[in-house]
Amino acid sequence: MAVDDLWFSSKRQYGPDGRKLPAAQTSRHGRGKRWRVRYTDDTGHKVERLFERKPDAERFDRQVHTDVARGLYIDPVAGRESVAAFAARWLAGQMHRGSTAELMRRTFDRHINPVLGELPLIQVKPSHLQAWVKGLDLAPSSARVAYSYVVSLFGAAVRDRAVATTPCVGIRLPPVEASEHLILTNEQVHLIAEALPARFRALVYVGAGLGLRHGEALGLELEHVDFLRREVRVEQQLTVIARRRPFLAPVKTRTSRRVVELPQITADALARHLEEFPVIGATVSDETNRRDPKERTAQLIFTNNPGRPIHRATWSHFWKPAAEAAGLPPRTGFHALRHYFATLLIGAGASVKTVQMALGHSSPTVTLDTYVGLWPDQVDRTRTLVDNALLGVPQRAVESK
Known part of the structure; x- marks a missing residue:
């Protein structure tokens, strides 16, 4: 559509002699921007833009109609x-x-x-x-x-075509220094457990003996522990977000849903815990099926004193002094027990795949990225592979002068 002049009427009048008269001024003459471009965007909505100068309006008119026709239109209002x-x-x-x-x-x-x-x-x-x-x-x-x-x-x-291009180009980010995971000693694992109230001690051996994430450990129900088969099923986690009570949610990734072996020390700790603190059932919102959330009585193994799900703030109140008593650095969390579990497996010669499945990582790559430095002798170094391949054949090129 042509560019409209809002200051002068597009209707032409003719004089008695048949000559075209000058365009008549409109009621908008001298007020606001003079030139208007009207077009229909790619969603079918009618849009108009106003310009001070006619060349600017004509240039925009050509560009916007080309963009709409090519499907490249960017909504200036958006x-x-x-x-x-x-x-x-x-x-x-x-x-x-x-x-x-x-x-x-x-x-x-x-x-x-x-x-x-x-x-x-x-x-x-x-x-x-x-x-x-x-x-x-x-x-x-x-x-x-x-x-x-x-x-x-x-x-x-x-x-969404709100902008033509992203500004996230060429941005320099602060370098992340490679950091080594704090690996707990056997003594520190026991010290943490001893420093915690009796109600929470078995959680330490669930983290160190099963490698569960904190939410997975807090989401364990009685039916998930099979003492006869010495197995624990990880099927859900207890989640805490702002302004909500703790609720049951799906595990972090598809591979986080898993079965882990139950070592004797963890089995004994759980048995003692259940004897001293029998499961009484806790009412929680179960959102493991996002399409069918519901309130139910969950047979949670670990609860706080009133028998309710353990809140993150409650846990932090007890964990922090226990970690300090064990000589751990500040801000060392429950995840350190998961690292301890992983290092035990790696030190015993477990493969990357075995560790991945035990931890519930989404892929072996995640496991390698997290713990690659802990496979020192189990994985042949590059130089050893090259030497083994080339040292066994004649080395005429190397020996010749």
């Missing part, structure tokens, strides 16, 4: 939506659940929106993101996680 507003809609549509969804929401609220939230999507530049990354008061690994959320958000904005 691009003016703020980062915070778009993020709220984007987060609501994510498939993440439980603690992951809570981490994403908290990261946006605390670290992304306070700096970038008020900016329109279309105005965010790589320089904005670089300055934001530099100013993040987070550990390098956490800063990279926060940045990954921003990358995903602008990827969604591009797919």
Whole structure:
């Protein structure tokens, strides 16, 4: 459609002599922008844009009609939506659940929106993101996680055609230094258990003897433990997010649903625990089937004193002094028991696949990335493989001068 002149009427009048008269002024003459472009976007909505100068309007008219025809149209109004507003809609549509969804929401609220939230999507530049990354008061690994959320958000904005391109280009991130996992000693495992109240001691041997995540351990029900077959089924986890009571949720990944062997020391600890603290049933929301959430009485093995599911804050109140009593560094969590379990398997010569299945990792790659430095002699080094292959054949090229 041609560019419209809003200051002069497009209807032409003719004089008595048949000559065309000058265009008549409209009621908008001299007020506001003069030139208008009207078009229908790729969703069928009629849109108009106003311009001060005719060349600008004509250039935009040519470009927008070409973009609509090619399916490359970018809605200029959508691009003016703020980062915070778009993020709220984007987060609501994510498939993440439980603690992951809570981490994403908290990261946006605390670290992304306070700096970038008020900016329109279309105005965010790589320089904005670089300055934001530099100013993040987070550990390098956490800063990279926060940045990954921003990358995903602008990827969604591009797919929604709110912006033409993502500003997440060429951003330098803080380097993450390789850190070694704290490996507990056998004595430290026992010291932690001894320092905890009797109600929580068996949890230490569940972590160290089965390699369960904390949520998996707290989500164990009586039916999941088979003392005769010496097995434990991991089928769910107890999840805690802000402003909600603890609830049962699916395990972290598909491979996290597994059966692990029950060592004698863990079996004995569980038997003593059940004798001293019999299961009485705890009412929880069961959301292991997301399509059919329901309230039920769960036969949880581990509960707090009133017989309710253990909240993260409650556990931290007891774990912290116990970890200090065992001589562990500050901020050492329950996950250290899982690392202890993994190192036991690796030290005994277990394969990567065996450790992966026992820990419930999503792939052997995750296991290798986490514990590769702990397979020192079980895996042949590259130089040994090369030497074994080449030293057994004549070395004329090496020996000749």
